[in-house]
Amino acid sequence: MLKLLIAACMSALAVTDAVAQQSLLERGGYLVNAVMACDGCHTPRGPAGLDMSRRFSGGSQVWDEPEYLVRGSNITPDRETGIGGWTANDMKRLLTEGKRPSGVPVAHQMPYPFYKILTPRDLDAVAAYSLSVPAVRNQVPAPVYRKPAHTELIPGAEKPFSDEMLKDPLKRGFYLGTIAHCMECHSRRPDGRADYVKWNGKGGYVFKTPKGTVTTKNITSHKTAGVGGWTDAELRRALTEGVDRTGKPFGPQMQRQFYFSKMTDQDLDAIVAWVRTIPPAE
Template structure:
């Protein structure tokens, strides 16, 4: 069934449900937020600046080459393209007429000041976890920015997704403004803080949790890895899976990746590189360690199975091996171990052995850099091979690295390569 038929079927089943949905009182995670009870204006703004960086708010609300937080950044999704709105205090186009209560309701209930429902492309299903203290600090920081008189760009959505009233149907099934994940019997302060950041402001689940055909997160598979809809990137599992997740990572490995973009088992790339460059590298060590404590507590769960092709044929492996020796071994090594910190390992790399081959294919086609950070100020880059290698060659070399040096991921098919190539054009 196509998306439109499925949505209309859901709509028919939901008519009665929508009329009975009422927004009950919310509750926040009982998490330490490490902020004094009373702050002067300057302290509150500085804390808001820190939180805005940690959540990489600028990433969705700044167009390439545009004024910071003035909106206009495109977000491609399976339902169309959304554009981040203006968050500066401009009274006509931004938050100039908003109150702190308005901002709080947007974060926790996904509602604009006039009561209209916000599309969940704005990640209020995650921001519902943010405390009022932190929400007020964020708002104070945004109100301190210079106003930018830049009009908000309308979203470009196809029917029926351009019918905003259908958001009420979606919410009836998939959204409650509550935070109900159970905690351990005696959780540590670090675990509570880590959960608060991972599930809330850092909104890790928005990329790393599988979604259904209507874009709702599968909460029974939280942080289990997912293709990022509308993009050619795969967000790997952050759970305890020892092959495709963080099971064999140490807490320090996780902190290093968030702080510097590089770790012994992988380097940040694509959207994660942007999150590190613009956000996580500025986080304090205590917060990064708390996030690592929480992530290391997560058990392994079922992961996405985007790649379905089987083992590569001997002929494909032979071609891939020759291409690897010619183009890749100089940096990543004949043994796939790489040379840290310049070039990441390919053996055991969670982006290489992921359920989806998209990240590896993307890097071969387009190349890229690890993020520039204080801990890695001059990252080495990988050149693009998309113009040099045809689709069959890309499938061969990526299949080779996914099935060498102990890697046991699936082979890569021509349709997979063609789909990614089309997405990155």
């Protein structure tokens, strides 16, 4: 009798565990696929866009900056060319501190400064999900670090939020906008440095690409210089369809609808509400 009871308890525990694990993976999948857009930097691009059959195997995105020359790494569990053997704790340390298990830090092109705000549960979820992808063999050239990079943190986003804080729509919007690293581009000064205080949301940085240049826009609540005059619906459409106020498609940097169109209504509303609170600047 006792044995049976113990067996019943054990299997009930195993079921609860499986459910907890699944919802962790689901939450991680949602954050990665709809908000954090790891694929944009870590999944190889083919002629038809992201090649999901080689998901997370890196190599095709290159950043050649004065401080470093890096490529999106192979973050699949391939033993020789990826991050095979990394534990959830290794991944969590990389995501929030930018340190590999070897101790070698990554360039801040990997947006770890934006991930310090992740709630403990969301950090677990993102680590679990990102470690669950299949291994893909792809040797990515080693990074080159040229000189120390200056890393800034967004005021208020230096440490983990709590689940309780996410119930407040504005805090939730700030949280999502941070992990979607909007300000990586929109608070970059023309000289390339991030400034989340004086340059918060102001735009003005010019991306040079083989196809031409694109200037980051002002997304502060300034009525004319920023998006203060836009309706909520227009802001939402910019995120979910990748078009400006007139319906004209954005350049590649702001073509983020592949991810943001998967966001829940509640989260989209929260991001839009937060954008509206960015102090006006011009």
